[in-house]
Amino acid sequence: MKTQDILKETFSALKANKVRTGLTMLGIVIGIASVIAMVAIGQGASNSVSSSIESMGANLIIVSPGAQRTFGGGPSASRGGAQSLTLEDATKISSQISNVSGIARVVSSQQQVVSTGENTNTSITGTESSYSTIRNIEIAEGSFITDQNVEKSSKVAVLGSTTRDDLFGEGATDVIGEKIKISGVEYKVIGIAAEKGGSGMTNSDDVVYIPYTTAQRYLTGNKYLSGIYISALTSEDSTQVQEDVTTLLLALHDKTTDTADFTTMNQSDMIATVSDIASTFTTLLAAIAGISLLVGGIGIMNMMLTTVTERTKEIGLRKAIGAKKKDINRQFIVEATILTFIGGVLGVILGWLISFGVSFFDIIDAQVSIPSVLLAFGVSALIGIVFGYYPAHKAANLNPIEALRYE
Amino acid sequence: MMIEIKDITKTYDSGGEPFQALKGITFSVKKGEFVAIMGPSGSGKSTLMHILGALDTPTSGTYFLDGKDMSTLSDDELADIRKNNIGFVFQSFNLLPRTTVMRNVTLPLIYDGVPEGEREKRAREVLKEAGLDETHFGHLSNQLSGGQIQRVAIARALVNNPSIILADEPTGNLDTKTGDIVLATFQRLNKEYGRTIILITHEPDVAEHADRILFIRDGLLSENPLGHKKRIAQA
Numbered sequence: 001m002k003t004q005d006i007l008k009e010t011f012s013a014l015k016a017n018k019v020r021t022g023l024t025m026l027g028i029v030i031g032i033a034s035v036i037a038m039v040a041i042g043q044g045a046s047n048s049v050s051s052s053i054e055s056m057g058a059n060l061i062i063v064s065p066g067a068q069r070t071f072g073g074g075p076s077a078s079r080g081g082a083q084s085l086t087l088e089d090a091t092k093i094s095s096q097i098s099n100v101s102g103i104a105r106v107v108s109s110q111q112q113v114v115s116t117g118e119n120t121n122t123s124i125t126g127t128e129s130s131y132s133t134i135r136n137i138e139i140a141e142g143s144f145i146t147d148q149n150v151e152k153s154s155k156v157a158v159l160g161s162t163t164r165d166d167l168f169g170e171g172a173t174d175v176i177g178e179k180i181k182i183s184g185v186e187y188k189v190i191g192i193a194a195e196k197g198g199s200g201m202t203n204s205d206d207v208v209y210i211p212y213t214t215a216q217r218y219l220t221g222n223k224y225l226s227g228i229y230i231s232a233l234t235s236e237d238s239t240q241v242q243e244d245v246t247t248l249l250l251a252l253h254d255k256t257t258d259t260a261d262f263t264t265m266n267q268s269d270m271i272a273t274v275s276d277i278a279s280t281f282t283t284l285l286a287a288i289a290g291i292s293l294l295v296g297g298i299g300i301m302n303m304m305l306t307t308v309t310e311r312t313k314e315i316g317l318r319k320a321i322g323a324k325k326k327d328i329n330r331q332f333i334v335e336a337t338i339l340t341f342i343g344g345v346l347g348v349i350l351g352w353l354i355s356f357g358v359s360f361f362d363i364i365d366a367q368v369s370i371p372s373v374l375l376a377f378g379v380s381a382l383i384g385i386v387f388g389y390y391p392a393h394k395a396a397n398l399n400p401i402e403a404l405r406y407e
Numbered sequence: 408m409m410i411e412i413k414d415i416t417k418t419y420d421s422g423g424e425p426f427q428a429l430k431g432i433t434f435s436v437k438k439g440e441f442v443a444i445m446g447p448s449g450s451g452k453s454t455l456m457h458i459l460g461a462l463d464t465p466t467s468g469t470y471f472l473d474g475k476d477m478s479t480l481s482d483d484e485l486a487d488i489r490k491n492n493i494g495f496v497f498q499s500f501n502l503l504p505r506t507t508v509m510r511n512v513t514l515p516l517i518y519d520g521v522p523e524g525e526r527e528k529r530a531r532e533v534l535k536e537a538g539l540d541e542t543h544f545g546h547l548s549n550q551l552s553g554g555q556i557q558r559v560a561i562a563r564a565l566v567n568n569p570s571i572i573l574a575d576e577p578t579g580n581l582d583t584k585t586g587d588i589v590l591a592t593f594q595r596l597n598k599e600y601g602r603t604i605i606l607i608t609h610e611p612d613v614a615e616h617a618d619r620i621l622f623i624r625d626g627l628l629s630e631n632p633l634g635h636k637k638r639i640a641q642a
Contacts, residue, residue, distance in 0.1 A: 005517040016505065317501045320462065321515040321563070322490020324483050401462050404497065 001327050010335045013307070024303040025343040028383065031293030032347025032376045033354060038289045040355040040366040042282025048365055049274045053267060055196060055204075057135040059101075059232040060267040061242050063089075063249070065224070067261055083224040084261040089249060090228050097230075097244050099237040104131035106227040107215040113208055114181040115167040122163050124182060124208050126215025134231040142176045142191030145211050149190075153213040157182070158191040160207040182208070185218045235268065242266045296343070297383040304336050304391035315395050316403025329396035336388025337381055344380030348373050408471070409570060409603055410436040410459070415468035416626075417454050428454040430626035431468070436571070436605065441597040443606045443617035451626040453575070456607045460495060460573045461488040473570050490518055494564030498576035500556045502548040502563075508534070509544055512562045519567065529566055536600060537562040538592050554585035561592060571603045572596070578613055590616045 014021045066082035087105065094103045107126035112119055131137070132144040140161070149156050157180060159167070168175050178189045187210060196204045216223060230245065232238040242264050249262055308315070315328060355366035417429040428451045436442050446452040457463040458470060461477060462485070470477040472492060480488065489495075502511045512530040521529070534544060537558045543551060551559065557577060564572050574593065578586030594616055596602040606617055614620050622629045 001518055002520055009517075012506070012510075313499075313501060314503060317497075317503075318514075318518075319486065320460070320489060320495050320501075322486055322518045322567070324486045324518075327518060401457050404501070 001330070006331060006334050007338075009331055010338050013311075013331075013335055014339065020303060020306075021339065024299050025339055025346070027296030027299035028293070028340050028343030028380055029296075029347040029350055031289065031296035032344050032380055033350035034289035034292050035286055035379075036348060036351025036368060036372055036376055037354040037358070037366070038285035039282060039372045040351070040368045041358060041364055042278060042285050043369060044355075044359070044364045044366040046275050046278030046282065047367065049278060050271050053271050053274060055136065056267065057229070057231060059235045059238045060134065061230040061232060061238060061245065062265045062267075063093075063228040063230065063245060064263050064265070065226065065261065066263060067259075082261065083222065084253065085225040085228060087223060087225065089252060090225065092248060092252060093228065093230065093245055096248060097241060099233045099241055100230055101233050102130045102134045102231040104128055104134050104229040105212045105225050106131070106229060107212045107220055107224075108226045109215065109219045111182050111219065113163065113167065115178065118167050120163060120166040122160075122166070122206050122208055124210060124215060124219060126210050126212035126219065128212055131209070131229065134229050137196070138194040140192045140194040141173075142189070144191055144193075145209055150211040150213050153217055154211055155185060155187045155214060155218075156190045156210065157187040158193055158209040159189060160193050160205040160209075161195040162203055162205040163208055164192050166206075180208075182210075183219060238266050238268060293379065293383070297340075297387045300336055300340060300383065301387040301391060303339075304332060304388055305394070307335075308332065308391050308395045311395075312398060312403050312406040315398050316400050316406065319398070319400035320404060325396040328398075329392045332392035332395050333385060333388045336392070337384030340380045340384035340387075341377075344377050347380065348376055351376070408435045409438045409440075409473060410434075411469075411471040412459075413469045415455075415458065415465040415470060417451075417458065417463070418466045428626055429458075429465070432623070432626075432628045434621060434628060436603065438570075438603055439597070439601045441593070441604045441606070441616075441618045443608060443614035443620045444623060445608055445611070445614040445620055446623035447609055450623045452607050452609075452623050455623065456573060456575055456605075459571075459605060460493050461485045490515065490567060492570045494567065494569035494572045496557070496560050496564050496572065496574040496577045498579040500560045500580070502556060502559060504548060506548055507544075508539070508546055508548065508551070508559050511548055511559055512566055515563060515567045530562070533562040533565040534559070536565060536596065538595070552585070553581050554588050557581065557585075557589045558592060561589070561596075565596070565602070571605055573605050573607070575607045576609070577606070578608075578610075586613070 063085065065084040090103060090105045094100065104127050109124045109126070110121065111124045112121050113124075125131075127145060128150045129145055129147050132139070137144065139158070142158070144158055145156065148154075159175070159180075164172060164175055167180060168178065175189050175192060180187050180189060193205070193207075193209070212225070230241060232241040246260075246264050250256065250260060253261055255261060318328060352368050355368050358364055358366045412435065413433050415429055415432045416427060419426045419428060432455065444452050444455060454463070458465050461472075461480075464480070464485070465478055468478070472488065475488075477485075477488065503514070509527065509530055512534060513526040516526045516529065531541075531544070535541070539555060539558045539562065543555060548556065548559065561572075561577075564574075572593075577593070578589055581589060590613065593604055593606065597604050604617075606614070608614050
């Protein structure tokens with residue numbers, strides 16, 4: 001039997017019951033499309049989180065108060081609230097640790113901010129001039145917090161672009177020199193930070209920067225820090241710097257690794273952790289999508305078994321006019337495979353459209369990867385062969401005499 | 408001799424008592440003969456037809472078709488015999504539904520790897536031989552009358568140029584008038600084209616169209632080449 005004839009027979013058989021063929025194919029289409037879309041969305045989410053961590057600043061090491069959570073550990077002091085980092089810690093780090101390009105003290109707090117007529121709840125970051133370099137903050141208008149502001153505990157504020165929009169209206173200009181009130185104290189706006197394009201849950205543009213000395217005096221009322229941001233000279237140095245900082249602070253606080261009252265985080269560790277989580281989620285999503293593909297495959301088998309039963313007489317006839325077992329077997333395998341393959345092609349298109357839609361509506365920048373498309377094709381053809389095998393085998397082994405008598 | 412059958416038996420062993428459907432049948436058919444095998448239902452004529460048509464093998468005895476021993480062939484070898492040497496015509500026609508006359512008739516040739524152009528040419532020849540008007544060649548099988556359908560089935564049986572045509576109750580699903588047309592077709596194929604035809608039936612009127620009638624009853628055969636009308640009356 002010629003290939004061309006097998007294909008002709010197949011298409012005419014598939015066309016004979018278009019609705020059933022279509023519905024069965026739909027199972028594969030949805031299965032393949034969900035695998036492609038889920039992997040693309042997972043990949044996109046992972047990329048977007050990684051890039052937002054990278055945008056935090058180069059070679060960043062963050063020291064925060066509170067103990068590192070350990071597996072099975074008991075209650076620990078809440079990280080942000082613990083009071084264990086002091087100004088002296090920061091001074092020692094900057095004087096004793098090498099390969100550090102910058103260090104910024106941070107006192108943060110969540111506050112209601114009021115302007116004339118508008119107010120918003122936002123995060124207040126009390127810091128110093130080096131913070132803008134470490135965190136890659138660009139200034140659109142005016143200037144950032146200066147060393148002088150810190151020294152004098154000046155009541156000055158730099159607004160993130162979102163906070164500016166909330167307080168003075170979308171894209172407002174001439175905001176420099178305006179007054180805002182935080183916790184009853186009046187501040188003068190001295191600068192507007194350029195938009196960073198925050199992604200995900202945290203919007204890095206919804207923020208107000210003030211000098212950390214001011215924050216300590218008017219907002220927290222104590223001498224402790226909520227974080228120390230350190231920038232290593234190069235990314236290769238960052239692990240060494242993190243270790244040195246940890247050793248230094250343990251000595252200063254008279255603690256051991258087990259009793260540490262602070263946590264250090266390295267940006268590359270964070271990226272590794274996040275991409276680890278993301279790939280776990282991608283696998284999970286793909287596995288769920290894979291189940292729908294399996295269900296689609298069972299649908300194929302179901303349809304093929306029905307077809308074989310319905311066409312028993314036809315199979316008997318084909319055998320009577322000289323078709324061998326392998327001819328019948330091949331015909332039904334090809335039928336199942338063509339069905340899943342067309343379903344696979346449509347599924348790839350649908351999956352790509354879903355990914356495109358998700359990106360287009362700015363939900364997540366989904367990325368369709370070529371390997372997942374190739375895998376989907378391979379899997380769909382394989383499903384045809386696997387789930388078509390049993391029905392085809394059943395058809396090929398029909399006794400021609402009984403098949404011809406079948407009513 | 409086209410067909411030589413010697414002392415063929417067939418025993419079915421499907422649970423419980425073995426059942427002997429054929430109890431030792433011997434006969435031969437010459438090339439160009441038109442033979443009817445006649446018997447009541449349950450006589451063993453269907454079993455005999457399956458063996459003649461290479462759909463089944465006998466339990467014992469020998470069957471030579473065109474000088475080839477058929478009793479020891481494998482499934483695939485039997486399929487080859489069916490493809491090259493035998494043309495079936497069934498009571499229930501067995502055309503592919505919603506499929507053109509042309510595709511139905513060319514179907515056996517695709518298993519023989521005949522190129523498409525050649526297939527159509529052969530199909531046209533045999534459709535004319537079977538007496539179907541050319542205007543119907545492109546019609547779907549469900550657009551034809553019973554008589555036309557059976558002539559398409561006859562053309563399909565002829566298309567691989569078989570040694571014998573096996574017709575199993577070919578008029579069973581047709582009214583007398585269309586049945587007669589189909590039987591006339593068989594006679595014409597036999598007389599004008601020299602086709603060897605074996606007709607299986609339980610109706611004496613149908614069997615009478617053949618040159619020779621073999622009676623089968625309870626798995627045994629009796630032949631009465633002369634005066635078969637008298638024999639039918641007795642039956």
